[in-house]
Amino acid sequence: MMIVVMKSQAKMGNVSAVIARIEDAGFRVHLSEGDERTIIGVIGDGRPLDRDQLERMPGVERCVPILEPFKLASKNFNPSGTSFPIGDHEVGKKEVLIIAGPCSVESRSQIIETAHAVKEAGAHVLRGGAFKPRTSPYSFQGLGEEGLEYLADAREETGLPIITEVMEPALVPLVCQYADVLQIGARNMQNYALLHAVGKAQHPVMLKRGMSSLMKEWLMCAEYILSHGNTRVMLCERGIRTFESYTRNTFDINAIPVIKELSHLPIIADPSHATGKWEYVAAAAKASIAAGADGLIIEVHPQPDIALSDGVQSLKPKRFAQLVSELKAIAEAVGRELRAQPG
Ligand code: PEP
Ligand code: MN
Numbered sequence: 001m002m003i004v005v006m007k008s009q010a011k012m013g014n015v016s017a018v019i020a021r022i023e024d025a026g027f028r029v030h031l032s033e034g035d036e037r038t039i040i041g042v043i044g045d046g047r048p049l050d051r052d053q054l055e056r057m058p059g060v061e062r063c064v065p066i067l068e069p070f071k072l073a074s075k076n077f078n079p080s081g082t083s084f085p086i087g088d089h090e091v092g093k094k095e096v097l098i099i100a101g102p103c104s105v106e107s108r109s110q111i112i113e114t115a116h117a118v119k120e121a122g123a124h125v126l127r128g129g130a131f132k133p134r135t136s137p138y139s140f141q142g143l144g145e146e147g148l149e150y151l152a153d154a155r156e157e158t159g160l161p162i163i164t165e166v167m168e169p170a171l172v173p174l175v176c177q178y179a180d181v182l183q184i185g186a187r188n189m190q191n192y193a194l195l196h197a198v199g200k201a202q203h204p205v206m207l208k209r210g211m212s213s214l215m216k217e218w219l220m221c222a223e224y225i226l227s228h229g230n231t232r233v234m235l236c237e238r239g240i241r242t243f244e245s246y247t248r249n250t251f252d253i254n255a256i257p258v259i260k261e262l263s264h265l266p267i268i269a270d271p272s273h274a275t276g277k278w279e280y281v282a283a284a285a286k287a288s289i290a291a292g293a294d295g296l297i298i299e300v301h302p303q304p305d306i307a308l309s310d311g312v313q314s315l316k317p318k319r320f321a322q323l324v325s326e327l328k329a330i331a332e333a334v335g336r337e338l339r340a341q342p343g
Helices: 012-024 051-055 108-121 145-158 169-178 192-201 215-226 255-262 271-275 278-291 317-333
Strands: 002-006 028-033 038-043 060-065 084-086 089-091 097-101 125-127 162-165 181-184 205-208 233-237 267-269 295-299
Touching: 002 012, 012 028, 012 038, 012 051, 051 060, 097 108, 097 317, 108 125, 108 145, 108 317, 125 145, 145 162, 145 169, 162 169, 169 181, 169 192, 181 192, 192 215, 205 215, 215 233, 215 255, 233 255, 255 267, 255 278, 267 278, 271 278, 271 295, 278 295, 278 317, 295 317
Parallel strands: 097 125, 097 295, 125 162, 162 181, 181 205, 205 233, 233 267, 267 295
Antiparallel strands: 002 038, 002 060, 028 038, 084 089
16 A cells, blocks of 8 residues: 655646556555645555556656555545535534534433534534443433434434434444434444444444554554545544543543544544543543544533433533633634534
């Protein structure tokens, strides 16, 4: 696997000649046209490609082999960074994306009320689980398709795009019918059948980091999705398991700058699962934006004490609104933008 960096003054014809040469040799091409120069990613199945021959072609500056085990997820593959629209917002550019909503969809009225509240507070995307990965089989497992319908109703009422978790390959087509973004949960990060299925679905995906996963393993999982040509992938740091037990997880803030260096994919932080206590969510959210996160996913519930899941880490709408206004200043201080006005 390698990338071909074209000279800044390379002509269109030079680029197409290089692409033709690569395709004739049986490889696929991934084109990234930056403001400065064009970069051509060469995707193969491990067969060698004659690098010297490519380097001698007109308009080619150099060929760079990608040495990391992750190729399509590697920063070299798209040095200017990947961005894509979610509703009216573009994730992966200057704007900070705010995703908020309850852990689980519990009823039609609960999700609609929360959707209005988070929109009013400045959120851009509504979250809510319909299929829930619960530690205990006796805990609330989610409303399933009924929950997806209520999410769609909430989108209809507020205009907010929705993100929701999909847990099994067979349900990918169903969840795609409702969701604007598919969430792959921490427990399913290495569910390779599911990664293949969401890759094939060509639907935007947010891939959460497994609770005991190396960043390298996480990026290899993104690679599975990308290998199907699905480029709308964002990563989500949601805390990892350590020996510390006062908080639910240990928020690995390091992941934000490390992923930014290793990969071109947008990185979202989840301060709710990363801390597990609502009291710490604001601090972790602010730190995430300061560290360069492209967005946040935050659990918000109108009545956390009676939430069917993750109430202890859920913010009430009022606190969430306060937090968003504080985040705006932090975003601006680090050269980002937070559009907190509804619409
Ligand atoms: C969730 O987002 O509610 C969730 C289950 O998160 P995670 O997969 O990170 O535990
Ligand atoms: Mn949750």
